[in-house]
Amino acid sequence: MSAELKSMSVDELKVQGRTIRELIIRMTTAAGSGHPSSSLSAVEVVTALFFGGIMKYDPKKPHWAGRDRFILSKGHAVPVLYAAMAEAGYFTPEETMTLRKLGSKFEGHPNMKRMDGIEASTGSLGQGLSIGIGHALAGKMDSADYKVFVMLGDGELGEGQVWEAAATAHKYKLGNLTAIVDQNGYQQTGATKDVLNMSSVADKFAAFGWHTQEIEGNDQEAALKALQAAQAVTDQPTMIVSRTQKGFGILPLLEQQGDVNYHGKPLSPELAEKAIALLEQS
Amino acid sequence: MYFGEASGYKLGQAPRDAFGDALVALGAENKDVVTVDGDVGNSTRTEPFALAHPDRAFNVGIAESNMVSVAGGLAACGKIPVVASFACFLLSNAHDQMRMSVAFPGLNVKFVGTHAGISIGEDGPSQMGIEDVALACTLAGVKVIVPADGPSSKAATAATLADNGPTYLRLGRGKVAEVYPDGCDFTIGKANQLRDGKDVTIIANGLMVGAALDAAQELEAAGISARVLDMHTVKPIDEEAIAKAARETGRIVVAEEHLSHGGLGSAVAMAASTSHPVPIAYVNVGDRYAESGDPMGLLQKYGLTPQAIVEAAKSLK
Numbered sequence: 001m002s003a004e005l006k007s008m009s010v011d012e013l014k015v016q017g018r019t020i021r022e023l024i025i026r027m028t029t030a031a032g033s034g035h036p037s038s039s040l041s042a043v044e045v046v047t048a049l050f051f052g053g054i055m056k057y058d059p060k061k062p063h064w065a066g067r068d069r070f071i072l073s074k075g076h077a078v079p080v081l082y083a084a085m086a087e088a089g090y091f092t093p094e095e096t097m098t099l100r101k102l103g104s105k106f107e108g109h110p111n112m113k114r115m116d117g118i119e120a121s122t123g124s125l126g127q128g129l130s131i132g133i134g135h136a137l138a139g140k141m142d143s144a145d146y147k148v149f150v151m152l153g154d155g156e157l158g159e160g161q162v163w164e165a166a167a168t169a170h171k172y173k174l175g176n177l178t179a180i181v182d183q184n185g186y187q188q189t190g191a192t193k194d195v196l197n198m199s200s201v202a203d204k205f206a207a208f209g210w211h212t213q214e215i216e217g218n219d220q221e222a223a224l225k226a227l228q229a230a231q232a233v234t235d236q237p238t239m240i241v242s243r244t245q246k247g248f249g250i251l252p253l254l255e256q257q258g259d260v261n262y263h264g265k266p267l268s269p270e271l272a273e274k275a276i277a278l279l280e281q282s
Numbered sequence: 283m284y285f286g287e288a289s290g291y292k293l294g295q296a297p298r299d300a301f302g303d304a305l306v307a308l309g310a311e312n313k314d315v316v317t318v319d320g321d322v323g324n325s326t327r328t329e330p331f332a333l334a335h336p337d338r339a340f341n342v343g344i345a346e347s348n349m350v351s352v353a354g355g356l357a358a359c360g361k362i363p364v365v366a367s368f369a370c371f372l373l374s375n376a377h378d379q380m381r382m383s384v385a386f387p388g389l390n391v392k393f394v395g396t397h398a399g400i401s402i403g404e405d406g407p408s409q410m411g412i413e414d415v416a417l418a419c420t421l422a423g424v425k426v427i428v429p430a431d432g433p434s435s436k437a438a439t440a441a442t443l444a445d446n447g448p449t450y451l452r453l454g455r456g457k458v459a460e461v462y463p464d465g466c467d468f469t470i471g472k473a474n475q476l477r478d479g480k481d482v483t484i485i486a487n488g489l490m491v492g493a494a495l496d497a498a499q500e501l502e503a504a505g506i507s508a509r510v511l512d513m514h515t516v517k518p519i520d521e522e523a524i525a526k527a528a529r530e531t532g533r534i535v536v537a538e539e540h541l542s543h544g545g546l547g548s549a550v551a552m553a554a555s556t557s558h559p560v561p562i563a564y565v566n567v568g569d570r571y572a573e574s575g576d577p578m579g580l581l582q583k584y585g586l587t588p589q590a591i592v593e594a595a596k597s598l599k
Binding site: 131 | 316337338340342343345347348350351352353354355356357358359360361363378379381382383386387388
C-alpha cells in the first residue's frame with residue numbers, strides 16, 4: 001500500500017493545466033508531428049484525474065495492484081497523458097521531448113509494452129472502453145477498491161464496439177467504471193456533427209443504463225466536480241460527456257491559421273512560441 | 283467412416299468436447315482462469331466451466347470485438363482469460379481486437395476457435411473457419427495450435443493455459459479418431475512423429491492427421507514408405523522436424539483442413555525452403571468456400587481424403 005492522492009485546489013489545477021498545455025505543445029513541436037489540438041481539449045479532465053484528488057497512483061510503483069486506472073482510448077491524444085505523467089513524476093518533462101523518435105518509449109500512440117504506467121495500448125479507436133471493462137471486472141472479482149477511468153473521443157463513438165461495451169458495463173453494474181467523452185466537436189476530416197452526428201450522447205448512454213453527466217469540460221472546476229460526483233455512483237457505470245474545444249487554450253492562434261480543427265499536425269516552432277506566450281498570459 | 287478408421291484407431295471425443303472437459307478440470311485448480319464468451323458457450327463447450335464458476339465466466343453477448351478487448355483488460359490485471367468462439371467469428375470479426383487489445387501488448391489471453399474447417403457440415407460455409415489459421419499466424423507473438431484428437435486437445439488446453447503469452451487453439455466440432463492415448467504429452471512447437479518412413483513425409487494437423495495415417499498405410503501397400511508428422515503447432519513451427527523430414531525423405535505432402543493460403547502449407551514451405559528445399563504437394567480446401575452437407579461428404583467433395591494425400595504423394599517425383 002502506498003500512493004497519496006494529489007489533491008490540488010481548482011486554482012492550483014489551473015496552473016498545473018497550463019504547464020501540461022505547454023508541455024503538449026513543446027513535445028509535439030519537437031516531434032514535428034502528432035495531435036496537439038486533440039490533446040489540448042482534454043487537459044482539464046486529465047489534470048483533475050491526476051492532480052485533483054481523484055486517482056490514486058504511485059509513479060514509483062506503476063504496477064501496484066491497488067492503483068486506479070486511466071485508459072486513453074483516444075490514443076492519438078497521448079501527449080496529454082505523457083505531460084500529466086511527467087508532472088506526476090513517472091519521468092521528467094524533458095524526457096517527453098523524445099516523443100515519436102526512434103528508440104523512444106514515448107511513441108505516437110500509447111504502448112503499454114514499452115512504458116510502465118500506460119494501462120492499455122490504444123490507437124485503433126473503439127477498444128478502450130472494453131479494455132476498461134476487463135479491468136473493472138477483475139477489480140470486482142478481486143474485491144479490490146480501485147477505479148477505472150476511460151477517456152474516449154466523440155468521433156470515436158462511431159465505432160460499434162463502444163456500444164457493445166456500453167451494454168456490457170451496464171450488465172455487470174460496473175460502478176467502478178467512469179467513462180469520459182472528450183466531446184471536442186471535431187474529427188479527422190471535419191466537424192463530428194457533419195461526419196457522423198451521434199447527437200445526444202448523454203441520452204444514448206442513459207438509455208444503455210448509465211449514470212450520465214454533461215459538463216463544460218474546459219472549465220477546471222466543472223471537470224473536477226463531475227469526476228467527484230461520479231465517485232458517488234457505485235451501482236452503475238458513469239458517463240461524463242465533456243463538451244470541450246479542440247485546441248482549447250490556443251484557439252485564437254488556430255483561428256488565425258484558418259483551421260480550428262488542426263487535426264494531426266504540430267505547431268511550427270514559431271507558432272509554438274506564440275502559443276506558449278499566449279498560455280502564459282492566460 | 284472416419285479418418286483413422288482404416289488404420290485401426292477408434293472414434294473418440296470431439297476436440298471441442300475434450301477442451302471443455304479439460305477447462306473444467308484446469309479451471310478448478312487455477313483461480314485466475316476466467317472465460318469471456320460471445321454467447322456460444324454451449325457450442326464451444328466453455329459452458330461446464332461457466333456453470334461450475336459463474337463468478338469467473340463473463341458472457342458479453344453477441345459482441346466478439348468487445349469480448350476480445352474485455353479479455354485484454356482482464357489479462358492486464360493478471361487473469362487468464364479463455365476466449366472461445368466459432369473460429370470464423372473470432373478471427374474474422376474480432377481480428378483488430380486480437381491484434382490491438384491482445385497481441386500488440388502481448389497479453390496472456392487464450393483464444394479458442396471451435397467449429398474449425400469444413401467438417402462442421404450442415405450449417406454451411408458461413409460458419410466454417412477455413413481462414414483462421416492464416417489470420418492467427420499474422421498476429422505477432424501469438425502461438426497457433428491445431429490438435430489432432432481428443433486426448434491431444436486436452437493436453438493442448440493444459441499447455442496453452444500454462445504458457446505465458448497469447449495463444450490460439452483451433453478445435454473441430456465433430457468426433458475424430460483417437461490417435462493419442464489419454465494423458466498424452468504435448469509440447470508447444472514440437473511435432474510428433476506418429477510413423478516413420480523414408481520416401482515421403484506427410485505433415486498434417488487437426489483431423490487430417492487421421493487421414494494422413496490412413497494414407498501412409500495405403501502408400502505402404504503400394505511400396506512407398508511414408509513418415510507422418512503431427513504438426514500441431516503451426517507457429518512457432520518445428521523447423522528442425524521439417525528440415526529432418528526434407529533431408530531424410532526428400533518429399534513432403536502437407537494436409538490441412540484450411541484454405542490454400544497462409545495455413546500449415548505456407549508455414550511448412552517457408553521452413554523447408556530455408557533449410558532443405560524439396561518438392562512439396564498440398565492437400566487443402568483450395569481457394570474457395572465450401573457448402574452445406576454431411577461432414578464426410580464434404581471432405582470427399584472438397585478433396586480432403588486419405589486418397590487425395592496418396593495421390594499427392596505419388597505426384598512428387
